[in-house]
Amino acid sequence: MSADRLEELIALMARLPGLGPRSARRAVLHLIKKRGQLMAPLAQALAEVAASARDCVVCGNVGTQDRCEICADPRRATGEICVVEDVADLWAMERAGVFKGRYHVLGGTLSALDAVGPEDLRIPQLIARLGEEEVTEVILALGATLDGQTTGHYIADEIAAAGVAVSSLAQGVPVGGELDYLDDGTITAALKARKRL
Numbered sequence: 001m002s003a004d005r006l007e008e009l010i011a012l013m014a015r016l017p018g019l020g021p022r023s024a025r026r027a028v029l030h031l032i033k034k035r036g037q038l039m040a041p042l043a044q045a046l047a048e049v050a051a052s053a054r055d056c057v058v059c060g061n062v063g064t065q066d067r068c069e070i071c072a073d074p075r076r077a078t079g080e081i082c083v084v085e086d087v088a089d090l091w092a093m094e095r096a097g098v099f100k101g102r103y104h105v106l107g108g109t110l111s112a113l114d115a116v117g118p119e120d121l122r123i124p125q126l127i128a129r130l131g132e133e134e135v136t137e138v139i140l141a142l143g144a145t146l147d148g149q150t151t152g153h154y155i156a157d158e159i160a161a162a163g164v165a166v167s168s169l170a171q172g173v174p175v176g177g178e179l180d181y182l183d184d185g186t187i188t189a190a191l192k193a194r195k196r197l
């Protein structure tokens with residue numbers, strides 16, 4: 001193995017969230033030391049997931065089928081759709097285990113600064129779902145940031161026109177991109193105390 005390949009691996013690892021060049025180097029060294037127990041199974045798992053991972057055609061969650069496990073589960077057809085910015089937020093909601101409906105992943109927030117418009121997010125797909133599914137309530141679980149709130153207001157206006165109830169997770173808790181950092185009890189409380197818009 002050439003030193004170049006090793007450096008390439010370290011450079012790739014350093015692009016992972018939370019890993020800088022120093023920790024990437026340490027992680028690679030650890031993997032090489034544990035190549036039998038850790039590196040080989042990790043490489044195999046990465047290859048398998050890379051080959052099969054796809055975005056759910058309905059909600060934008062990641063999985064290994066066209067429809068993710070949540071969308072494919074008939075017990076989750078409660079009429080409630082929880083709108084989140086990112087898959088990490090969906091996973092945080094699932095970890096709390098309190099929401100029994102389905103999701104819609106936007107893939108970001110509207111941003112005038114970064115020129116992100118509704119068509120750049122999965123907002124048209126959300127509106128389309130209102131006509132295709134028996135939706136009774138859309139719950140916005142978006143960030144407390146300016147862009148998150150702007151996105152929420154935009155979606156609420158669009159949905160109100162479709163005659164579907166809209167609510168938002170309780171204010172006062174940092175939601176959206178930070179859902180992942182909340183404990184399960186806080187997420188549960190924010191969902192239960194959601195407000196009708």
Ligand SMILES: [Zn+2]
Binds near residue numbers: 057071
């Ligand atoms: Zn899905």
